[in-house]
Amino acid sequence: MNKIIQVAFILLFSFSIQAQDKKAKELLDQVTSKVKSYDNIVIDFKYSLNNSKENINQDSKGNVTMKKNQYVLNFMGITKIFDGKKTYTIVPEDEEITISNFNEKDDSAITPSKLLTFFNSGYRYTMDNLQNIRGRKIQYVKLVPTNAKDQRKEILLGIDIQTKHIYNLIEIGKKGTKTTLTVNSFKTNQPLSKNQFTFAESKYPNYYINKLD
Numbered sequence: 109m110n111k112i113i114q115v116a117f118i119l120l121f122s123f124s125i126q127a128q129d130k131k132a133k134e135l136l137d138q139v140t141s142k143v144k145s146y147d148n149i150v151i152d153f154k155y156s157l158n159n160s161k162e163n164i165n166q167d168s169k170g171n172v173t174m175k176k177n178q179y180v181l182n183f184m185g186i187t188k189i190f191d192g193k194k195t196y197t198i199v200p201e202d203e204e205i206t207i208s209n210f211n212e213k214d215d216s217a218i219t220p221s222k223l224l225t226f227f228n229s230g231y232r233y234t235m236d237n238l239q240n241i242r243g244r245k246i247q248y249v250k251l252v253p254t255n256a257k258d259q260r261k262e263i264l265l266g267i268d269i270q271t272k273h274i275y276n277l278i279e280i281g282k283k284g285t286k287t288t289l290t291v292n293s294f295k296t297n298q299p300l301s302k303n304q305f306t307f308a309e310s311k312y313p314n315y316y317i318n319k320l321d
Contacts, residue, residue: 132233132249135267142272143224148175148300152293155183159285173298178305189307196307203314207307209321224274227251227265236264245269246276259283 143149150173157166170183181188187198190210197206227233227249236248251263261282266275276290309317 129232129234132235135235135247135249135272136227136233136265138272139267139274140225140228146296148173148296148298149224150174150293150295150298151291154288154290154292156288156290157285158287159283161284164285169292173300173304175300175305180305189305191305191307194307198312198315202316203312204316204318205309205312206318206320208319227263230254231263238269239266241266241275244275 150171152171153169155168155170157164168184170181172179172181172183176192177190178192179188179190185199185201187200189196189198193210195208195210197208199205231251231253233249233251236250239246239248245268246266247269249265249267251265253260253263259282261280263280264278266277267273268275271294273294274291276288279287281287
């Protein structure tokens with residue numbers, strides 16, 4: 109009898125996990141579909157890095173404008189422009205610009221636009237906690253990398269239930285490092301300049317330009 113109860117419990121538990129996985133997949137698919145429906149996205153965000161063992165606590169703010177795979181990212185005093193073919197990294201402090209080609213076959217080349225849909229492959233996922241944050245219902249999905257060499261233990265992706273937009277992303281490393289990206293502002297279909305994603309060398313007359321490719 110005990111064995112029968114144990115088997116029944118295992119089957120019920122397995123069914124529950126599969127149901128959770130299905131719900132998590134449906135929610136992530138909704139997020140992906142919503143992101144792809146916009147002509148462009150403009151995000152203001154906060155980035156926090158914490159490691160209590162190393163006594164590290166850092167906070168930074170940034171913003172990114174995206175249209176398809178093109179983007180302009182401003183973060184920690186550095187501007188990155190990707191026009192669809194080349195990446196331009198502009199460092200005002202050093203008066204230096206690095207230009208490099210984008211390799212589409214390089215899976216490790218993560219662009220800001222991929223950050224909104226990165227979860228579609230390479231992870232196991234289950235539904236996690238539902239939290240009420242300043243009147244917004246945020247459903248968390250736990251993502252566990254399938255690659256054993258990945259230095260991240262898990263990722264918690266917070267999704268606004270009403271808008272299906274990503275609210276925050278929490279990465280927990282195997283060595284205790286915790287990074288959190290929180291979206292402060294999420295705007296879509298904004299009027300953008302025709303030259304929004306075009307690098308103009310004339311704007312940086314005294315900069316050293318380093319061409320990697």
